[in-house]
Amino acid sequence: MTFLFTDVEGSTRRWEADADGMRAELVAHDLVLRGAIEAHGGWVFKHTGDGVCAAFASPRCAVDAAITAQLALDLPVRMGLATGEAELRDADYFGAALNRAARVMAAGHGGQILLADSTAGLLSGVDLRDLGPRRLRDIPTPVGLFQVRAPGLRTDFPAIRALDSNPGNLRPALTSFVGREAVVDLVRSALKAHRLVTLTGVGGVGKTRLALEVAASLSDEFPDGVWLFELATVTDPGAVPDAVAAVLGITQQPGRSVTDSVAFALEGRVRLLVFDNCEHVRDAAADLVEAILARSASVRILATSRERLEVSDEQLWSVPALDVDDGIGSAAANLFVQRAQSVSAGFSVTDPADAAAVVEICRRLDGIPLAIELAASRMSSMTPIEVRDRLDHRFRLLVGSRRGLGRHQTLRHAVAWSYDHLTDTEKSLLERCSVFTGGFDLQKRLRGIRISRRRLCRPGPAGRAGG
Ligand SMILES: Nc1ncnc2c1ncn2[C@@H]1O[C@H](COP(=O)(O)OP(=O)(O)OP(=O)(O)O)[C@@H](O)[C@H]1O
Ligand SMILES: [Mg+2]
Known part of the structure; x- marks a missing residue:
């Protein structure tokens, strides 16, 4: 037998919001469901308040009944189907397939028809989306779930409400995300x-x-x-x-x-x-x-x-750097202030000189979030103006007391991580390019390389690459 279970999504909320309206809607809902089920050779053997349990000899008829009903229903109804042996006693069915149908239904959303693999495997000519094996409550092994697709049915639903409904290993972030x-x-x-x-x-x-x-x-x-x-x-x-x-x-x-x-x-x-x-x-x-x-x-x-x-x-x-152009209202300054407040609770930039120093720090650190965070961590013992005035020694200054990522503990480590992964040729090219202050374009770089080569050929301390 194939079993179809249905349930109105959010019915408790609907009853509380408008009991009379819900009563009327349920009458229409019952008529639609019973009509569709009986028209496809099934029979309703139980009412569950906001839903029905129906049995079908043919899995295809059960799916067609579900689609017909879903298209005609006004209320958001979740539907689940499963196929298997069942025992009929006193006009009620018993067996594992019924538990499955109930759990499959509970995994879905209003407007969605879900099938267990036991039903899907018996069908042909039905458009199904494979949702993969999912763990459902009280069922020891994962059940392969499929969503029925048909013209007129909604296709986009939130993730399945299974025990593993949020599979994956993403952890929530511990700090705020700024801008972007x-x-x-x-x-x-x-x-x-x-x-x-x-x-x-x-x-x-x-x-x-x-x-x-x-x-x-x-x-x-x-x-x-x-x-x-x-x-x-x-x-x-x-x-x-x-x-x-x-x-x-x-x-x-x-x-x-x-x-x-x-x-x-x-x-x-x-x-x-x-x-x-x-x-x-x-x-x-x-x-x-x-x-x-x-x-x-x-x-x-x-x-x-x-x-x-x-x-x-x-x-x-x-990935661009954080914007600094909007001054103290920019994303970069915002990040500085938020991180400063986490090391110094009373930190604020109400003084225009402090605000100007914060903006200057962010600008000179090129809007790089890591450098800004390291600079902000200094606010436990320094003022923005003191940090700004020491930025020429940024490799010494930007040393966080951070745990975790080694390469993010200091600005020097962050740069070293890249440098250490360069080949010898790339390292020497970078060293030659370090003669430029600020940026450089291709023409300048080619000229710079020629200069460095000449200098490299000269003996003595002045001949060191990139000197
Ligand atoms: N938009 C943002 N809002 C808040 N914090 C940010 C933002 N962007 C980056 N950060 C913080 O800046 C630091 C460096 O960022 P992240 O680790 O993402 O850099 P990355 O580009 O991946 O560096 P790497 O190349 O070393 O891996 C982290 O502490 C991160 O949380
Ligand atoms: Mg990274």
Whole structure:
């Protein structure tokens, strides 16, 4: 037998708001449901107050009845179907399939029709969206869930209300997110249009923080979860696939590499994967990303890296510094003030000289959030004016008492993380470019390289590269 269970979403709230209106709506609701069920050869064997339980000999008829009813109902009704053996006693059915139908229904939303795999496997010619195996209350093994699609039915729903309804490993942020509203929207749109978006930019500009903000805002759109892989701590490129597999709980399959095992396990999953800080294991991360994208069309990937991954179809997004142009009202100054207040409760910028110093600090730190946070942490013992006046010694000054990320404890560490990953040639080029104060363009750089070469050939202390 195939069982159809229904329930009105938010009925308690509706009864409390307007009992008379709800009573009238329920009469119409009962008529629609009973009519659709009986027209498709089913019978209602129980009323549950705000819903019905119906039995059908044919799974296809049960689905058609659900669609017919759903299209005619005014109230938001969730529907769940499951198929299996059941025992009929005193005009009531008993058996595991009924419990399943009830749990499948409870996982859905008003307007949605969900099927257990036991029903879906018996159907042909029905448009179904595979929502993957989900853990449902009181059912020991995950149940494969499918959403029925049909003309006129709503298609977009919030995430399934399963025990693992928020699968994934994103943790809530511990500090406030400042500014960047428009950027978050743009990256969200980029991720809808492209399967791989890489956020690039200098150390500390806020790539990771932005990626996490975007990922959290999209969690409802990825029923199989948002998964974060923090690669900064993975020093061996060969260990990248293992690190990702461990987070996802995937084990290596016989005869397959770890990369292939991960790619195969992700096939058909609607997941957002965040590969954070790929720069130092770039090729290994790129290989894994490529394998996953080749296998699964429903997985999206958001990567952060100081350098692009160079995977085909990669959409690059260069993360800008925080805006400083609006003075004390700018996002950069806002970040400074908020972080200063967390180390010095009474911190404020009511004095115009302090406000001007804060803006000057943010400007001279190029609006880089990491540097601004480090400078703001100094507010426990210094004034904004004192910090501004010492900014020429920023590598000595910008030392936070931060725990956690080693490369974010000081500005020197943040720069060293990039420098240490350069090849010898790149290091020497960078050293030569350090003759320029401020920025430089290609012409200047080429001239600078020639000058450095000449100086490099000269003996003595003046001949040191980039001197
Ligand atoms: N928009 C923002 N609002 C609040 N804090 C931010 C924002 N952007 C970045 N930060 C903070 O600045 C610091 C550096 O940011 P983040 O770690 O995202 O930089 P990153 O570009 O990923 O650096 P790296 O290249 O070293 O990985 C973090 O403490 C982060 O929380
Ligand atoms: Mg980062």
